[in-house]
Amino acid sequence: MAAIDQTGGAAQAAPDRARPREKTLRRRSPALRRAFPYLLVAPAVIYLLGITLYPGAYAVYQSFYLVRFTEWIPVGFDNYVELAGDAEFWQAMLNTLLIGGIALTVECVIAMALAFFAYRDALIRGWRIAFLMPMLFMPSAVAFIWKLAFNDGRVISDLLRKLGLIEGNLDFLGNIWLARTTLIVADVWQWTPFLFIIFVAALQSQDQEVEEAARLDGASWPAIFWNISLPMIRPVIAVAVVLRGIDIMTMFTNVFILTKGTPGGMTETISYFIYRQGFQTFNFGYASAAAVVMLVITILAAQLVVKRAFKSGKT
Amino acid sequence: MAKRRKSKGDNLVLRYLVLGSWALFCLVPIVWFLSIGFRPRTEIITPTPIYWPTFSLDAWRLLLADWPIFDYLRNSVLAVTGSVVIDLILGIPAAYSLTRYEYRGRDDIGFYILSTRMMAPAIVAIPIFFLFRNLGLLDSVFALMLIYAAVNLSIVVWIIRSYMLDIPKELEDAARTDGAGDLRILWEIIIPACLPGIITASVIAAIFAINEFLFTLLIASTKNAYTMSVALANFTGGSDGVIYNAIALVSFLAFLPILVLIVLIQKHLSRGLTMGAVKG
Amino acid sequence: MARIELKDVVKRYGGFTGVRRMDLDIADEEFLVLLGPSGCGKTTTMRMIAGLEVPSEGEVVIGGEVVNEVDARDRDVAMVFQGYALYPNMSIYENIRFPLRMRGIPKADQDRLIRRAAEMVELGDFLDRKPGALSGGQRQRAALARAVVRQPQVFLMDEPLSNLDAKLRSSMRVQIKHLQRQLKITTVYVTHDQIEAMTLADRIVIMEKGAIRQIGTPDEIYSDPADTFVAGFIGAPPMNLVEGLAENGRFAAPGLVVACPGGVSGRVTLGVRPEDCHVVGEGLAALEGRVYGVEPTGETTYLTLRTGETLFEVKAARDARFNLGDLVRIGFDPDRLCYFDTETGARLRVQPYRSVA
Numbered sequence: 001m002a003a004i005d006q007t008g009g010a011a012q013a014a015p016d017r018a019r020p021r022e023k024t025l026r027r028r029s030p031a032l033r034r035a036f037p038y039l040l041v042a043p044a045v046i047y048l049l050g051i052t053l054y055p056g057a058y059a060v061y062q063s064f065y066l067v068r069f070t071e072w073i074p075v076g077f078d079n080y081v082e083l084a085g086d087a088e089f090w091q092a093m094l095n096t097l098l099i100g101g102i103a104l105t106v107e108c109v110i111a112m113a114l115a116f117f118a119y120r121d122a123l124i125r126g127w128r129i130a131f132l133m134p135m136l137f138m139p140s141a142v143a144f145i146w147k148l149a150f151n152d153g154r155v156i157s158d159l160l161r162k163l164g165l166i167e168g169n170l171d172f173l174g175n176i177w178l179a180r181t182t183l184i185v186a187d188v189w190q191w192t193p194f195l196f197i198i199f200v201a202a203l204q205s206q207d208q209e210v211e212e213a214a215r216l217d218g219a220s221w222p223a224i225f226w227n228i229s230l231p232m233i234r235p236v237i238a239v240a241v242v243l244r245g246i247d248i249m250t251m252f253t254n255v256f257i258l259t260k261g262t263p264g265g266m267t268e269t270i271s272y273f274i275y276r277q278g279f280q281t282f283n284f285g286y287a288s289a290a291a292v293v294m295l296v297i298t299i300l301a302a303q304l305v306v307k308r309a310f311k312s313g314k315t
Numbered sequence: 316m317a318k319r320r321k322s323k324g325d326n327l328v329l330r331y332l333v334l335g336s337w338a339l340f341c342l343v344p345i346v347w348f349l350s351i352g353f354r355p356r357t358e359i360i361t362p363t364p365i366y367w368p369t370f371s372l373d374a375w376r377l378l379l380a381d382w383p384i385f386d387y388l389r390n391s392v393l394a395v396t397g398s399v400v401i402d403l404i405l406g407i408p409a410a411y412s413l414t415r416y417e418y419r420g421r422d423d424i425g426f427y428i429l430s431t432r433m434m435a436p437a438i439v440a441i442p443i444f445f446l447f448r449n450l451g452l453l454d455s456v457f458a459l460m461l462i463y464a465a466v467n468l469s470i471v472v473w474i475i476r477s478y479m480l481d482i483p484k485e486l487e488d489a490a491r492t493d494g495a496g497d498l499r500i501l502w503e504i505i506i507p508a509c510l511p512g513i514i515t516a517s518v519i520a521a522i523f524a525i526n527e528f529l530f531t532l533l534i535a536s537t538k539n540a541y542t543m544s545v546a547l548a549n550f551t552g553g554s555d556g557v558i559y560n561a562i563a564l565v566s567f568l569a570f571l572p573i574l575v576l577i578v579l580i581q582k583h584l585s586r587g588l589t590m591g592a593v594k595g
Numbered sequence: 596m597a598r599i600e601l602k603d604v605v606k607r608y609g610g611f612t613g614v615r616r617m618d619l620d621i622a623d624e625e626f627l628v629l630l631g632p633s634g635c636g637k638t639t640t641m642r643m644i645a646g647l648e649v650p651s652e653g654e655v656v657i658g659g660e661v662v663n664e665v666d667a668r669d670r671d672v673a674m675v676f677q678g679y680a681l682y683p684n685m686s687i688y689e690n691i692r693f694p695l696r697m698r699g700i701p702k703a704d705q706d707r708l709i710r711r712a713a714e715m716v717e718l719g720d721f722l723d724r725k726p727g728a729l730s731g732g733q734r735q736r737a738a739l740a741r742a743v744v745r746q747p748q749v750f751l752m753d754e755p756l757s758n759l760d761a762k763l764r765s766s767m768r769v770q771i772k773h774l775q776r777q778l779k780i781t782t783v784y785v786t787h788d789q790i791e792a793m794t795l796a797d798r799i800v801i802m803e804k805g806a807i808r809q810i811g812t813p814d815e816i817y818s819d820p821a822d823t824f825v826a827g828f829i830g831a832p833p834m835n836l837v838e839g840l841a842e843n844g845r846f847a848a849p850g851l852v853v854a855c856p857g858g859v860s861g862r863v864t865l866g867v868r869p870e871d872c873h874v875v876g877e878g879l880a881a882l883e884g885r886v887y888g889v890e891p892t893g894e895t896t897y898l899t900l901r902t903g904e905t906l907f908e909v910k911a912a913r914d915a916r917f918n919l920g921d922l923v924r925i926g927f928d929p930d931r932l933c934y935f936d937t938e939t940g941a942r943l944r945v946q947p948y949r950s951v952a
Contacts, residue, residue: 030664036497037416041424044409044468048431051465055442062441114337117330129578130338133345136573138526140547141566145348148359148559155347155364189344194588201585202593239592243432250435253528257548271437271529278441279533291438298438302430310429310592488647489680491667492751493741494697503693507684 056295063289067282079289088265089290092273095266099180100248103187108241110188111195116225118196119203128197135193143257146186150258176266179259183267186254191247195240202236203229238309246306270294352563359559374560382550382561383538388568390535391542393456395524398463399517405464406471407513411501413472414479415487425476429590432469436529444533454540462530467520470590474519477591478512479505512591515583518576525569543569597658597748597781598623599644604653606639606805613639615805617653621783626775628784630792631802632828637785638753640802644783645751646670658748668697673742674751677758679734681726687713687737688722694745712744715774732763736770743774750775750782756791768794789829793817801825820933823940826866832897832908834866838937846934849903853881853927858945859934866933869897869910872925880924882907886917898923 063080066073083089114131118124134142149155150172157169172178206229214224230237252271255261261268261276268276274294278287351359354368378384413425443462444453452458482505490500506513531545541549543565550558550565577584585593599621606614614636621627629637642648643655646667654661662670673694681690691709700708713719716736726734735755742750755771756764772795775782786792792799793813801808801816801824809821820826826834839848841863846855848865855865872882884900884907891897891913898909900923909925917923934943 034418037412037418037421040408040412040416044405044428044472045424047405047465048428048468051439051443051462052431052434055439055446058442058445059438110337114334117333121330121334124334127338129581131341132577132584134341136522136570136577137345137566138528138544138547138569140526140528140544141562141569144547144557144559144562144566145344147557148348148351149344152360152557152559153364154362158364189340193341198585198589198593205594236589236593239589243589246433250437252437256528256532271435274437275440275529278444284441287441291441294435295438298433298435299430302433306430306433307426310426310590483678483680485676485678485680486682488642488645488667489674489676489741490682490693491647492645492670492672492674493694494668495693496666496668499697504682508682510684 059288059291059295062285063292065285067284069282072285075285079286082286083289083293088268089273091265092268092270095180096249096251096269096271099183099187099267099269100245100251102180103184104241104245104248106184106188107192107195107244110192111199112230114192114196115199115203116222119200128200131196132193134190137190139190139253140257142186142190143254146182146189146254147258150182150185173259173262176263179263179267182258183251183254186258187248187251191244195244198236198240199233202233206232235309242306242309348563349567351559352561352567354560356558356560360556374558374564377558378561378564382546384546384565384568386538387541387543387546387565390456390459390538390540391525391544391569394459394463394540394542395521397456397460398467398524399520401460401464402468402471402520403513403517406468406475406516407506408501410472410475410479411505413476415484415505428469428472430469431465432473432590436466440529440533443530447534453534454536455534456540458534459527459531459540459542462534463520463524463527466527466530467523470523471516471520473590474516474587475509475512477586477594478509478515482508511583515580515587518580519587522573522576525573598656599749599781599783600654600656601640601644602654602656604640604643604650604655606636606643606648607651612805614643614650617807619800619807619810621781623781624779626772626782626784626795626797628786628792628796628799629802630786630789630799630828631808633787634804635802636805637800637802639805641674641751641753641783641785644749645672645674670749671747672749672751673745673747674753675738675742675755677754679726679738679758681734681737681741683726685725686722687718687724687726687729687740690726690737691722691741691744694741698745700745708744709740712740715743715777716740716770731759732767735759735763735767739771739774743778746778747780750780750784752782752784754786754788755784757786757788764791771795789831793829801828803828818931820866821942823864823866823935826933826935830868832869834868834933835872835907836935837865837867837902837905837907839863839865841934849905850884851882851902853932854929855932855934856945859943862937863943864935864937864940866935867927868931869908871928871931872909873928874898874909874911874915875924875926877924879926881927882925884923884925886919886921886923888919889917891916900925 064074064076066075066078137145154169156172157166160166160170161168170178172182210228210232211224214228219227250271251269252275255267255269255272256275259267261272270290274287274290277283277290350368352374353370353372354365355371355373358365358368409428413421413428447453447458452461486504486508487500490504495503525542526544527542528544531540531542532548535541535545547562547565550561580587599619601617601619604614604617605612617640619640629640631637639648643650644657646662646665646669650663655663657670657672681687682693685693688709691712692705695705695708709722710719713722716739718733718736718740721729721733721737726737729737735758738755752771756767759767768791784791784795796813798810798812799816800810803824809816809825811819816825817829820829820834823836827836837848837851839846839851841847841855841859841861843860844854844857846853846859846863846865851865853865855863882900882902884902886898887901887906888899889896890899893913895913896911896915898911898915898917900907900909907925909923934945935941936943
């Protein structure tokens with residue numbers, strides 16, 4: 001610590017005083033005082049720059065090259081031009097939005113409905129953990145559960161058949177919407193609890209007096225929920241949905257294990273597209289160009305949506 | 316006096332019907348999958364599913380004999396623990412700086428840290444892969460440790476920050492007039508006072524690290540670095556296809572510690588999952 | 596132990612000035628109370644003495660030494676906080692020990708000092724407890740013990756009693772004053788409670804909007820207010836302030852006429868304390884008003900009268916009983932009247948008027 005020592009003048013302690021030695025007054029330099037908070041936060045920031053700024057720059061740089069093993073051939077904007085005309089890329093974008101959008105909507109609706117029924121219920125409180133179970137499995141394990149149920153084990157087909165809804169077996173990998181449904185079901189099953197527990201916690205932590213007042217004013221529970229409780233927890237809903245949205249739009253594990261993009265690339269997400277271009281066809285420059293596009297979208301979304309959600313979410 | 320009547324929407328039958336069905340939907344696949352782990356291989360993939368299988372420990376034998384399951388376990392434990400330690404060492408001072416000091420750019424730094432949470436693994440996957448290859452760290456637990464720590468650092472910082480915001484400023488002023496310096500205040504006053512937040516952050520980071528898939532898939536290529544999460548994808552017996560009973564068993568091996576961790580921080584779970592935005 | 600001086604101290608936060616140009620000299624062993632409404636800068640002033648805030652301008656001098664750049668930890672100043680600020684993870688014993696540990700007091704002496712401090716505040720039996728297991732009053736005493744234990748040069752107390760209930764507050768008040776007299780440590784005490792200020796202080800500093808309005812002993816502050824702000828702030832109920840006109844030795848306002856010193860003239864505000872008013876018969880009255888409210892407190896009865904547009908508080912006999920709307924006549928204690936300039940609020944210092952009769 002940079003300190004200018006100066007002997008304290010007022011330390012003539014009486015014998016009984018609790019002051020053992022001549023006191024020195026440390027004077028901290030204003031510069032150090034000002035730098036100190038930066039020094040505390042710097043290691044974390046540098047570390048994070050290492051996995052965002054460096055790879056981001058690297059991806060941008062690589063996206064201007066055709067990478068063949070160790071050979072890098074500069075190609076200018078060719079990768080981007082090709083990307084713009086690549087139907088698979090656009091299909092992956094669309095798939096991501098469709099699958100993610102539907103799953104996110106379904107999860108929100110179910111979680112909200114469940115939260116409405118659960119948040120005033122003491123009985124459910126004790127059993128809350130049962131509702132969380134799916135979330136506690138590794139995503140790769142969840143993907144296998146549904147892979148077996150939908151595809152390999154034909155359990156879903158069998159159940160539907162027993163209900164008399166279908167005959168024979170459904171080929172969940174052979175039909176675009178059936179394949180997408182498997183991804184959506186797997187995501188909904190695992191992550192609805194995430195939204196559920198957050199909604200319930202938010203509903204329970206709000207001021208009960210407001211609901212009680214509304215009740216005395218003669219409002220029914222659904223009316224109270226819709227008109228009073230929900231608006232009060234809107235900031236929390238925003239944060240939860242944004243966090244879920246981030247994960248869902250970067251979906252990879254389920255695609256990798258469940259569908260591998262079949263049929264015909266109709267379940268391929270952007271993350272999987274980049275992975276496939278990079279690590280299966282070893283077209284690293286091209287994959288990097290796609291990654292850069294995704295990065296730009298991420299930064300825009302971060303500025304527009306996430307910043308606002310977290311600002312208002314702070315209490 | 317108003318007539319006594321049940322208010323609308325307070326229908327208990329409907330309530331428990333809805334909640335009960337969802338609970339079933341959550342639990343039945345889990346129970347069924349657990350049964351997969353204890354049935355013979357021949358009763359898993361059949362023309363029509365078998366719902367009441369014969370009990371068998373085939374999967375256990377297979378796992379212990381043919382697969383280096385303890386290596387996977389060790390890799391997971393090491394990488395996860397190491398990453399959480401790194402996160403705490405970097406994250407606690409950062410959170411402290413973001414909560415307790417006023418300085419230029421503080422909010423931007425805070426938001427930058429938060430925004431790294433949004434970075435899709437796929438975006439940085441290729442450069443990270445090349446980076447670790449050049450560093451000679453591919454297929455090592457150390458690389459996993461570093462990458463998990465990076466992925467979760469934003470979460471750790473924001474959760475701990477949220478708990479630190481709850482500590483009254485007076486406490487720190489008191490320690491300062493009592494003669495403590497900045498670092499000592501952090502160590503002796505702030506850290507003990509926000510211990511629940513630190514534990515919550517650690518647990519959430521640990522769970523996310525256990526789950527991590529894409530980076531691990533790229534970095535790990537042998538049992539030197541395979542974790543439980545990625546090892547699952549390798550349980551295939553060539554022409555026999557996916558070995559589901561082994562997968563089911565390993566899934567539950569990972570599930571149990573996560574369950575324990577979650578029960579441990581149950582009260583703080585929603586706050587942790589929202590990076591501190593909900594005080595539940 | 597130490598004299599504290601503030602020389603031309605200014606504290607700004609961005610565009611907002613928290614404390615403007617403050618000059619204050621606190622004598623060694625003095626008990627000084629900073630009193631004022633919330634937001635008046637009293638806590639900021641104290642925090643600058645503590646070293647928790649750095650003045651934007653001016654000098655803070657403790658024990659003859661400029662300490663502007665000296666960190667709070669090295670100022671040898673102990674502070675008691677409104678919320679007690681006990682370290683929740685430590686036992687009371689550890690809490691009291693903390694400042695000793697930070698100052699490197701030898702282990703051998705620590706225990707003796709801790710126990711003596713705890714005895715002083717009658718907390719000897721609670722040393723093993725955590726702060727969470729103590730009542731509000733006990734926590735308050737623990738905070739005091741932590742401040743006392745190291746015999747600092749200066750005690751700073753920031754509204755230490757405001758979280759206690761009324762009864763506890765008055766007993767703690769006595770205890771704090773006793774401790775300060777016993778230890779002879781210069782003490783600065785911040786409060787917005789005038790009873791605390793009056794009972795504890797050697798001198799009171801009244802602050803408003805970052806500036807000092809008056810410094811004086813409790814008696815001076817009460818009987819001889821420097822301006823209408825102090826007059827209206829001190830006393831419960833506070834001094835009655837009536838705006839009117841003074842000319843030719845007469846002060847007049849609606850419903851009120853009183854003889855005033857010759858030097859007072861023009862637009863003037865008259866100040867009268869409720870206890871300097873008496874219910875009188877016809878002819879002697881300076882003021883006539885109709886009863887607006889009657890508040891018997893047991894020891895006395897407060898009457899609120901309506902005269903013209905203003906309400907006027909009078910302290911009457913304990914058995915005085917009136918009905919709403921009754922006409923009441925009031926006479927004043929003539930040498931206790933104060934006159935203020937209505938424009939500036941400043942006190943008009945003139946020869947006090949003496950009744951000739």
